[in-house]
Amino acid sequence: MRARVRRQxxxxxxxxxxxxxxxxAAAFLHRAGLAVTVHEQAAALTEVGAGLVLAPNAIRPLRALGVVDSAxxxxxxxxxxxxxxRWQDGTVLSAERLDGVCERLYGERTYTAHRAHLLDALRSAVPDEAVRLGARCTAVEPHADGVRLTFADGxxxxxxxxxxxxxxHSLVRATVAAPERPRFSGLCAFRTVVPADAAPTFALRRAQTLWLGPGHHLVHYPISGGAGVNVAAFAPSTDETQExxxxxxxxxxxxxxxxxWDDRVTSLIKSGAVPGRWALYDRPPLPSWTLGRMTLLGDAAHPMFPFYGQGAAQALEDAAVLARCLTAAPDTPDLALARYEAERIPRTTRLQQVSHARAEANHLADGPExxxxxxxxGDADPLLRSGWIYGYDASATPG
Known part of the structure; x- marks a missing residue:
């Protein structure tokens, strides 16, 4: 069901x-009765990639929007x-039980999903007239009364x-912050989806499994109601051209x-279709991502390595907090954007940093380290250790 037009x-x-x-962001702002238009360069809304993890801190914003059942x-x-x-023989180094435990600790379960299904659910909360497709923005020009956007069609x-x-590669970021090129990580990522009927039985378990090995790691989990297995793997690379x-x-x-590697890993890889492969880039955290009447959100503000599975969750949190701040101060948007930035930067900076550090930890060569x-x-409970991530509620005003 498409969202109804609200008073703006x-x-x-x-x-x-x-x-x-x-x-x-459009869904949250529209829900708050604010006038919003999305300008998307693609001719149709699609989500590249395949799987993602929706931890409790991602589920809360979806529930607040009323799209959790659809998502x-x-x-x-x-x-x-x-x-x-362990890469070589599959020895379990650590595992966290989620069923029942996650709800008790954080009030929500953890899920895996297809990115396209999440995007569809969010799109359903935005009126058609608020989305402009085929609109590639080529210039962002602040002026005394606001901001002017120019598009490729003139x-x-x-x-x-x-x-x-x-x-x-945000155009808006290049206007808000000092221009800088993304940094090549020295890693490439492979991604594929293996149909359930072709996947080894081991990979169909309702688990997010990470295999760690020298210079590499591989993640797999079921998606699309169990119809497929999402596989993402990371390896060294000197090729910066494929991003x-x-x-x-x-x-x-x-x-x-x-x-x-363990036969279960190689069997899973061989069962997949043609894999995607791209160079992995990142950017250092920004000390500020707001300038006047312009601000950033999601990967434009804080791109992070995918090693904590928090990219989509942080974008959802951003959207909820931004809408809350603008709703609280619609007549002073400069103040609202400043509050949004102040609330979000410490958390997203920390996640950028720990996600970056995990690349080194995941890829240690066999040896003492x-x-x-x-x-x-094996000694730590990762579910408890990550409470600062999963327990966050974007709808709650900081005390």
């Missing part, structure tokens, strides 16, 4: 980018999460506020990176 008041808000973060219709509730295994629009939700999610490799290239890491994984 306050500032005219333009969102650049119609991915998960941009559409979530989870084909999601998979996890019984086990952060199940770490059209222009003026807004009182602009939200940059246009990803890692598009539409770039591909071959199954043979993917397998070659993990050829001497690796054994110490494995022992630490």
């Amino acid at each position: 008041a306050g500032p005219r808000i333009a969102i650049v980018g119609g991915g998960i973060g941009g559409m979530a 989870l219709r084909r999601a998979v509730p996890l019984d086990w999460g952060w199940e770490f295994r 059209s222009r629009t003026d807004a009182d506020l602009v939200i940059g939700a246009d990803g890692m 598009s999610w539409s770039a591909t490799a071959t199954v043979e290239e993917f397998h070659a990176e993990f050829a001497d 690796q054994r110490a890491r494995d022992a630490a994984l």
Whole structure:
């Protein structure tokens, strides 16, 4: 069911980018009765990639929007999460029980889902007339009365506020913050979806499993109601040219990176279709992501390595907090944006930092440091240790 048009008041808000973060922001702002338009460069709304994890801190914003049932219709509730295994023989280094425990600790379950299903659910909360497709923004120009956006087709629009939700290579970010190139991580990512009827039985378990090995790691979990298994793997690379999610490799290239791993891993890789492959980039945390009547959200503000599974969750949190701040101060949007930034930057900066650090920890060569890491994984309860992530409620005003 498509969202109804609500009475619109306050500032005219333009969102650049119609991915998960941009559409979530539009949904929250529309729900608050604010005038918002999403400008998306693609001719149709699609989500690249495949699987994602929806932890409790991602479920809360979806529930607040009233789209949680739609978003989870084909999601998979996890019984086990952060199940770490040794690359060579599958020895379990650590595993957290989620079923029942996650709800008791944080009030919500943890799920895995297809990115496209989440985007569809968010889109259903935004009226058709609030989404402009085929609108590639080419210039962002602040002026005395607001911000002017120029598009590739020569059209222009003026807004009182602009939200940059246009990803890692954000045009709005280049206007808000000092220009800088993303940093190549020295890693590449492979991604594929294995149909359930072709996947090894082991991979169909309702678990998020991470295999750790020298210089590499691989993650798999079921998605789409169990119809497929999402596989994402990370390996060293010197190739900085392939950063598009539409770039591909071959199954043979993917397998070659993990050829001497446990047979369960190699069997899973061989069962997949043509994998995507792209170079992994990141950016250092920003000390500020707001300038005048412009601000950033999601990957445009705080791109992070996917090693904590928090990219989509942080975009959802951003959207909820931004809408809360603007609703509380619609007549003073500059103050609202400052409050949004002040509330969000400490948390997203910390997540950027721990996600970056995990790349090194996951890829330790076999030896003393690796054994110490494995022992630490076994001694700690990751579900309790991550309470600062999962217990966060974006709808609650800080005390």
